[in-house]
Amino acid sequence: xxxxxxxxxxxxxxxxxxxxxxxxxxxxxxxxxxxxxxxxxxxxxxxxxxxxxxxxxxxxxxxxxxxxxxxxxxxxxxxxxxxxxxxxxxxxxxxxxxxxxxxxxxxxxxxxxxxx
Amino acid sequence: xxxxxxxxxxxxxxxxxxxxxxxxxxxxxxxxxxxxxxxxxxxxxxxxxxxxxxxxxxxxxxxxxxxxxxxxxxxxxxxxxxxxxxxxxxxxxxxxxxxxxxxxxxxxxxxxxxxxxxxxxxxxxxxxxxxxxxxxxxxxxxxxxxxxxxxxxxxxxxxxxxxxxxxxxxxxxxxxxxxxxxxxxxxxxxxxxxxxxxxxxxxxxxxxxxxxxxxxxxxxxxxxxxxxxxxxxxxxxxxxxxxxxxxxxxxxxxxxxxxxxxxxxxxxxxxxxxxxxxxxxxxxxxxxxxxxxxxxxxxxxxxxxxxxxxxxxxxxxxxxxxxxxxxxxxxxxxxxxxxxxxxxxxxxxxxxxxxxxxxxxxxxxxxxxxxxxxxxxxxxxxxxxxxxxxxxxxxxxxxxxxxxxxxxxxxxxxxxxxxxxxxxxxxxxxxxxxxxxxxxxxxxxxxxxxxxxxxxxxxxxxxxxxxxxxxxxxxxxxxxxxxxxxxxxxxxxxxxxxxxxxxxxxxxxxxxxxxxxxxxxxxxxxxxxxxxxxxxxxxxxxxxxxxxxxxxxxxxxxxxxxxxxxxxxxxxxxxxxxxxxxxxxxxxxxxxxxxxxxxxxxxxxxxxxxxxxxxxxxxxxxxxxxxxxxxxxxxxxxxxxxxxxxxxxxxxxxxxxxxxxxxxxxxxxxxxxxxxxxxxxxxxxxxxxxxxxxxxxxxxxxxxxxxxxxxxxxxxxxxxxxxxxxxxxxxxxxxxxxxxxxxxxxxxxxxxxxxxxxxxxxxxxxxxxxxxxxxxxxxxxxxxxxxxxxxxxxxxxxxxxxxxxxx
Numbered sequence: 001x002x003x004x005x006x007x008x009x010x011x012x013x014x015x016x017x018x019x020x021x022x023x024x025x026x027x028x029x030x031x032x033x034x035x036x037x038x039x040x041x042x043x044x045x046x047x048x049x050x051x052x053x054x055x056x057x058x059x060x061x062x063x064x065x066x067x068x069x070x071x072x073x074x075x076x077x078x079x080x081x082x083x084x085x086x087x088x089x090x091x092x093x094x095x096x097x098x099x100x101x102x103x104x105x106x107x108x109x110x111x112x113x114x115x116x
Numbered sequence: 117x118x119x120x121x122x123x124x125x126x127x128x129x130x131x132x133x134x135x136x137x138x139x140x141x142x143x144x145x146x147x148x149x150x151x152x153x154x155x156x157x158x159x160x161x162x163x164x165x166x167x168x169x170x171x172x173x174x175x176x177x178x179x180x181x182x183x184x185x186x187x188x189x190x191x192x193x194x195x196x197x198x199x200x201x202x203x204x205x206x207x208x209x210x211x212x213x214x215x216x217x218x219x220x221x222x223x224x225x226x227x228x229x230x231x232x233x234x235x236x237x238x239x240x241x242x243x244x245x246x247x248x249x250x251x252x253x254x255x256x257x258x259x260x261x262x263x264x265x266x267x268x269x270x271x272x273x274x275x276x277x278x279x280x281x282x283x284x285x286x287x288x289x290x291x292x293x294x295x296x297x298x299x300x301x302x303x304x305x306x307x308x309x310x311x312x313x314x315x316x317x318x319x320x321x322x323x324x325x326x327x328x329x330x331x332x333x334x335x336x337x338x339x340x341x342x343x344x345x346x347x348x349x350x351x352x353x354x355x356x357x358x359x360x361x362x363x364x365x366x367x368x369x370x371x372x373x374x375x376x377x378x379x380x381x382x383x384x385x386x387x388x389x390x391x392x393x394x395x396x397x398x399x400x401x402x403x404x405x406x407x408x409x410x411x412x413x414x415x416x417x418x419x420x421x422x423x424x425x426x427x428x429x430x431x432x433x434x435x436x437x438x439x440x441x442x443x444x445x446x447x448x449x450x451x452x453x454x455x456x457x458x459x460x461x462x463x464x465x466x467x468x469x470x471x472x473x474x475x476x477x478x479x480x481x482x483x484x485x486x487x488x489x490x491x492x493x494x495x496x497x498x499x500x501x502x503x504x505x506x507x508x509x510x511x512x513x514x515x516x517x518x519x520x521x522x523x524x525x526x527x528x529x530x531x532x533x534x535x536x537x538x539x540x541x542x543x544x545x546x547x548x549x550x551x552x553x554x555x556x557x558x559x560x561x562x563x564x565x566x567x568x569x570x571x572x573x574x575x576x577x578x579x580x581x582x583x584x585x586x587x588x589x590x591x592x593x594x595x596x597x598x599x600x601x602x603x604x605x606x607x608x609x610x611x612x613x614x615x616x617x618x619x620x621x622x623x624x625x626x627x628x629x630x631x632x633x634x635x636x637x638x639x640x641x642x643x644x645x646x647x648x649x650x651x652x653x654x655x656x657x658x659x660x661x662x663x664x665x666x667x668x669x670x671x672x673x674x675x676x677x678x679x680x681x682x683x684x685x686x687x688x689x690x691x692x693x694x695x696x697x698x699x700x701x702x703x704x705x706x707x708x709x710x711x712x713x714x715x716x717x718x719x720x721x722x723x724x725x726x727x728x729x730x731x732x733x734x735x736x737x738x739x740x741x742x743x744x745x746x747x748x749x750x751x752x753x754x755x756x757x758x759x760x761x762x763x764x765x766x767x768x769x770x771x772x773x774x775x776x777x778x779x780x781x782x783x784x785x786x787x788x789x790x791x792x793x794x795x796x797x798x799x800x801x802x803x804x805x806x807x808x809x810x811x812x813x814x815x816x817x818x819x820x821x822x823x824x825x826x827x828x829x830x831x832x833x834x835x836x837x838x839x840x841x842x843x844x845x846x847x848x849x850x851x852x853x854x855x856x857x858x859x860x861x862x863x864x865x866x867x868x869x870x871x872x873x874x875x876x877x878x879x880x881x882x883x884x885x886x887x888x889x890x891x892x893x894x895x896x897x898x899x900x901x902x903x904x905x906x907x908x909x910x911x912x913x914x915x916x917x918x919x920x921x922x923x
Binding site for chain 2: 019020023024025027028057060061064065067068069070071072073075076078079084089092093096097099100103104106107109110111113114
């Protein structure tokens with residue numbers, strides 16, 4: 001299996017398991033560990049953890065929110081000036097989670113290059 | 117190079133973590149806030165419809181809680197201790213953030229959570245002596261072990277709920293503002309009751325009146341702010357004979373002088389529309405022969421609602437009604453034997469004393485020709501992201517020196533101290549709990565005795581067929597005119613000399629007219645043997661209500677509903693027919709004529725699809741502004757005269773000096789003002805039409821219910837289709853109105869209707885957050901499910917069992 005796919009799957013699993021026990025920043029930890037164990041190259045260093053966590057967060061949020069008819073999602077989307085659009089809020093959630101994970105992935109890469 | 121890249125990526129990672137984990141400006145910490153496992157997505161949930169078992173420490177037996185289709189909990193416990201513990205737990209489940217926020221607001225602690233913008237508010241609350249007042253309450257409670265035990269049981273229930281939460285379970289507002297709930301205490305219950313005391317009895321105009329008196333003199337004052345209007349339909353029927361009250365001694369007027377000081381600025385007052393209606397008819401006047409009682413308290417419209425509906429039941433009591441999240445028991449409601457309700461008594465229970473300090477240290481003040489020591493309270497106001505602010509508040513025997521050199525005062529060595537019944541302690545919590553278990557008139561009469569402030573018109577009806585109303589509170593026995601103006605804090609004669617004996621508080625039981633009612637109007641007529649002056653009494657709603665009950669012999673439930681939803685604008689009906697012919701004579705454009713004709717054909721009902729109320733209100737507001745331009749434009753603090761007196765002066769004193777508009781060279785009369793105001797109103801109506809596409813009253817008034825946190829639009833409800841206005845029985849103005857509407861017929865057991873503008877859940881993510889709003893706006897009611905048996909399951913959507921546990 002291609003390393004990108006491996007890292008992608010591993011990041012999602014790790015991030016999900018961590019989220020059961022640790023605060024939100026555990027996604028950064030997941031991306032870091034995943035990047036260390038399954039090294040990535042070039043743009044993938046950032047984008048694989050970004051996409052992995054973005055998808056995880058969007059799916060998790062969607063499941064929670066759709067079960068309640070997106071009542072709160074629409075209100076929070078109004079609050080955050082996203083025009084009351086719950087889809088935009090889901091995307092924003094993905095971007096925030098993805099960004100944190102992607103940057104952590106970069107840091108992970110630098111660590112492994114430095115220490116190996 | 118490697119190390120540089122490592123360092124850079126480390127910094128970037130830390131920066132990302134920091135930015136997403138920290139509240140930046142008004143933005144919540146986005147990582148935490150949007151995380152599906154920890155953030156706001158966890159609040160995307162409507163209260164579970166599944167059965168559940170919960171362990172609650174300290175219960176003596178299992179407690180059953182059944183939730184009906186509107187999430188109203190019906191709690192069945194074996195004894196009062198279990199009942200109040202469960203009440204605390206259940207209430208916190210749905211209203212935790214609100215409970216805590218209100219007590220933070222009461223104690224001047226908002227800066228702690230929202231930052232420096234709240235500092236002035238916090239200082240005002242501290243200087244009003246809110247925390248001092250709560251502490252005085254606690255001292256009274258300490259003499260009443262039973263009540264203290266119940267309040268502590270309630271607190272323990274709240275705390276067991278808080279302790280069961282993980283950060284992801286916190287209500288959404290905590291996540292938004294990034295803080296955590298703290299322990300609930302009995303002091304917080306006292307602070308909540310202070311919050312209500314301030315809301316209902318925290319207003320006065322003494323300093324504004326003093327300013328007016330100094331500037332314009334007594335004759336002008338008495339004309340603008342009379343003790344009685346030329347009409348009066350008091351709460352206690354005017355024909356009441358007071359001669360059976362023994363030893364009524366009114367305090368004699370001292371001969372000493374009053375200080376006359378100018379105050380530029382005074383502290384913020386509660387909203388003048390805080391008020392209420394209640395009424396009850398006797399068996400003779402009731403369609404069924406059972407007394408019927410109604411109550412609708414008018415407060416600021418907020419989400420979560422100020423009220424939380426519930427049923428509290430033990431083998432000895434069965435009570436239904438609305439509670440205040442944070443206090444034990446039901447505040448307005450009914451049980452199997454009685455129903456009761458409250459309106460605000462609006463009496464003058466705040467007076468101000470000028471204090472002369474010996475020197476700049478404020479350590480001693482002049483009293484009875486000597487120097488008396490003050491005490492000081494250092495108020496620590498924590499500010500989010502800033503250094504703690506320390507504010508020293510000086511206390512005299514009158515009360516806190518609210519205004520001094522450091523706060524809106526008049527320089528060194530001078531202060532203004534507040535004397536307030538809100539600082540006298542008192543046992544409101546006892547009254548509430550005793551009302552919950554009262555079985556008849558005598559129980560009710562005893563229950564309310566300890567209620568001190570905020571003074572209330574407590575209405576009563578029983579299945580035995582009695583109706584009654586007591587104006588209950590602790591009232592200073594004032595000399596004629598005492599406390600209307602600033603007094604001399606050094607003169608013992610100016611102190612409150614005594615209090616009106618509780619049994620002399622005005623009341624009526626089963627009056628001949630067959631009904632009792634109150635709508636914040638004058639409690640009595642001038643024959644009452646104690647001094648009561650007009651501190652902003654209602655004069656419109658009460659007349660509509662009393663005229664309605666005088667209009668026929670029998671009343672049924674539909675009559676009660678119609679009256680609570682009555683939109684008749686008595687003020688307009690008294691002034692418009694006088695104004696219109698005068699304006700008709702003026703030169704008007706065709707557009708102006710058209711608008712005048714529209715308002716002329718209006719039936720005086722403030723219904724949502726009428727344009728008449730919009731034209732009238734804009735016209736009147738401008739008229740009042742032009743009439744009282746002297747007051748608005750003054751640099752000292754002054755209050756508008758009452759609405760009724762404004763109309764009276766416009767009609768009867770059209771050439772008075774106040775009618776002149778100072779901005780124009782001509783000397784205006786009332787008739788000129790009618791025309792000027794009308795033309796201005798037409799321009800404003802055009803503007804409104806352009807902006808909203810209509811000038812219908814519903815859209816023009818645009819009633820909204822704002823979230824408790826600065827009316828966050830995302831959590832608020834706007835443009836509600838509901839008529840009425842301030843001064844109308846349906847007292848719904850833009851952000852104020854009936855916060856609970858209740859009608860109870862005293863069948864056995866009682867049959868009741870109720871509704872409030874909100875929902876049981878405080879979670880904006882819940883379907884129950886605002887599910888009653890539309891029902892309320894349309895003037896409809898819920899049939900209250902007064903369960904007689906805990907095994908009954910009609911209309912129940914799920915239940916919880918609270919089990920005793922020792923862990």
